[in-house]
Amino acid sequence: MLTDPKTSPDFANGGGLLPAIAQDAETGEVLMMAYMNAEAWAETLKTGQAVYYSRGRQKLWRKGEQSGNVQQVRAVYLDCDRDTILLRVHQLGDAACHKGYRSCFYRQVTPEGLKVVGQRVFDPDEVYGKNAEE
Amino acid sequence: MLTDPKTSPDFANGGGLLPAIAQDAETGEVLMMAYMNAEAWAETLKTGQAVYYSRGRQKLWRKGEQSGNVQQVRAVYLDCDRDTILLRVHQLGDAACHKGYRSCFYRQVTPEGLKVVGQRVFDPDEVYGKNAEE
Numbered sequence: 001m002l003t004d005p006k007t008s009p010d011f012a013n014g015g016g017l018l019p020a021i022a023q024d025a026e027t028g029e030v031l032m033m034a035y036m037n038a039e040a041w042a043e044t045l046k047t048g049q050a051v052y053y054s055r056g057r058q059k060l061w062r063k064g065e066q067s068g069n070v071q072q073v074r075a076v077y078l079d080c081d082r083d084t085i086l087l088r089v090h091q092l093g094d095a096a097c098h099k100g101y102r103s104c105f106y107r108q109v110t111p112e113g114l115k116v117v118g119q120r121v122f123d124p125d126e127v128y129g130k131n132a133e134e
Numbered sequence: 135m136l137t138d139p140k141t142s143p144d145f146a147n148g149g150g151l152l153p154a155i156a157q158d159a160e161t162g163e164v165l166m167m168a169y170m171n172a173e174a175w176a177e178t179l180k181t182g183q184a185v186y187y188s189r190g191r192q193k194l195w196r197k198g199e200q201s202g203n204v205q206q207v208r209a210v211y212l213d214c215d216r217d218t219i220l221l222r223v224h225q226l227g228d229a230a231c232h233k234g235y236r237s238c239f240y241r242q243v244t245p246e247g248l249k250v251v252g253q254r255v256f257d258p259d260e261v262y263g264k265n266a267e268e
Contacts, residue, residue: 028162077239105211
């Protein structure tokens, strides 16, 4: 399956990187969006845990490696153009976001500006140390 | 709000285009992912209907303009880095995908290859004509 171009993500069309959406398999909440290259995709399918490619650090990003907030992959989908990936995951540690929120989409756009609507699960300073990022 | 750089999507960081995820506001189903530029973002907030930027056609894409499958925006969220947009929408016409499925993510990745798991709502040939695309 991994080597069949007709059933794999079209990484060539995405310049080597494609967006991958992580959705909570139990609640349907959209947790985050990150990028995968072909290696991250292969590692995700092989390990059953979400592996992304960090554009900032330019290397594979095994989600939760530092924080423990691993995403166990329950199901994987491709969109019509095979250039976006959807993962349905079981989120360990209750938080996908490095800011300590369950979902990275914890701020709603309102006429008064951004409003925090998500619940903070952990203090990122305690998990990563100050100025660190996952 | 639209002109405040601290509360707007960071289009500069995305090379002018940022991914926008459309999620069904009622069911939580992830319907599609497309891109927005600053103009599409402004039009979406102004009209209350999802407006994207078509990379293929290089112009604004008023979702549903041809098919009638308009997305009425119920809520808008930004992620932690302000480089991904999440829309919760009411999907008119029951289908977000130009292939006639409710969600663009109608194919699951299985050990045997891609498996269609979504229900087809309409025949795209009848809506767009042959060889057309939305």
